[in-house]
Amino acid sequence: MLPTRLLNIALTLSGFLFAHNAFAQVKGPEIPPGLIGNVSRQLMKEMKPLDKPLHIKICIFDILGKAGPVFSIAQDIALEARKWNVFAELIPYTNETVATESFRTGQCEAVGITTLRARMFNTFMGSFDAVGAVPSYAHVKTALQVLMGNDALYDLSIQGKYQVVGMAPLGAAYVMVNDRSIDSIEKAAGKKVAVMDWDKSQAKMIQQLGAQAVPSDITNFAQKFNNGVVDIVAAPAVAFAPLELYRGLGTKGGVYKMPLLNVTGSAIINRTRLEKEVPDLDDRLKKMRKFGLGFIDQALEVVKTIEKQVPARYWMNVTPADQEKYNVMMQQARIQLTQEGVYDKRMMSLLKKVRCHHTPSAAECSTTAESDFPLKQ
Structure with a gap:
């Protein structure tokens, strides 16, 4: 089942490339020559190639289509996949919505998209990017280690015929404003904020601030x-230079040095056909999940390197008092969205455990909010 495993590896090793997919025209360091082959050889120590040929279609979202870097990497992966008796047909898309719909309607057996959008295929895994739920890269690492390294949670990656087989960090999404005077929640009232038109959780957050959501x-x-x-957007640093967000900041704007959420990418498969042709699919995927954990630090280092490229003059510090205020606001939003079924209760419970593992003295750790949901129901 190499296409699935290689999608997972590609996501883990090169989150910056999938960020290109997610945020349009993002460019980052290239994967070193020969790396895909080296990873493939390491993987062969864990499992053997398939006994018979497997033909599979994979939806590839690249804003530049066949000419883009993601599609180029996918072609290298597909070439390596033949050594595993897997023959992948790559289908390029320049629009994430169309790529997602093509996957949903069965035009391909695998797809790589943002985890925010992956929520439509798996509510539990898709809730990983909940607002304020994973506040730092240390939290990201711990959460992914728990999520991907524990076989007891494996079944939660499956929902119906779909399965999230890999996740990778794309970077923290920071609030960017065109005027530094918008330096508090209260001052965001009445301002126009860009929100993804398909994600109602974002619109609800903005409305709670008294701001105007612009689809x-x-x-x-x-x-x-x-x-x-619009006056305000939220985006990872990886999008800053390629999307020329400094133009929106101008001479008066700034970037809050506080993550609104941590963005990840997900690789998803349609299990229906694959599990018929790969009898030991689950065993292979469990091994792959653990194998991929060895590359989290590399992926996070790429994200941090790109983040450092944002000029220091744009960063705006958040006072401890405001930080606490924002944390409470984001927690209230998560609780409400969880009650409404947007976020999965079990993921919220898991991520709270991760936060309290890192900061046991935090106020939320002495309450039952978000922590009374069992991982198995």
Whole structure:
């Protein structure tokens, strides 16, 4: 089942490339020559190639289509996959919505998309990117180690005929404003904020602030910010230079040095056909999940390196008092969205345990909020 495993490896080793997919025209360091082959050889120590040929279609979202870096990497992976008796047909898409719909309607057996959008296929795994739930890269690492390294949680990666087989960090999403005077929750009232038109959790957050949600998508949110159509956006640092977000910041804008959420990418498969042709599919995927954990530090280092490229003059510090205020606000939003079924209760419980593992003295750790949901129901 190499396409699935290689999608997982690609996500883990090169989150910056899938961030290119998610945030349009993002460019980062290239995968070193020969790395895919080296990883493949390491993997062969864990499991053997398939006994018979497997033909599979994979939806590839690249804003530049066949000419883009993600599709190029996918081609290298597909070539290596033949050594595993797997023959992949790559289908390029320049729009994440269309790629997602093509996967949903069965035009391909695998797809790589943002975890926010993956929520439509798996509520539990798709809730990983909940607002304020994973506040630092240390938390990201711990959460992924728990999620991918524990076989007891494996079944939660499956929902119906779909399965999230790999996740990778793409970077923290920071709030960017076109005027530094918007330096508090209260001052966001009345301002226009770009939100993804398919994610109602974002719109609800904005409405709670008293701000105006402006429906947008991955292909145009930056343009709206740069042209002054909206006053506020949230995006990872990996999108800063390629999308020219400094134009929206101008001379008066800034970037809050506080993650709103940590963005990840997900590799998803349709198990229906694959489990028929790969009898030991689950055993292979469990091994792959643990194998991929060995590359989390590399992926996070790439994200941190790109983040350091944002000029220091744009960063805005958040006072401890405001930080606590934001934490409470985000917790209240998570609780409400969980009650409404947007976020999965079990994932919220898991992520709270991760936060309290890192900061046991935090106020939330002395309450039962978000922690009374069992992982198995």
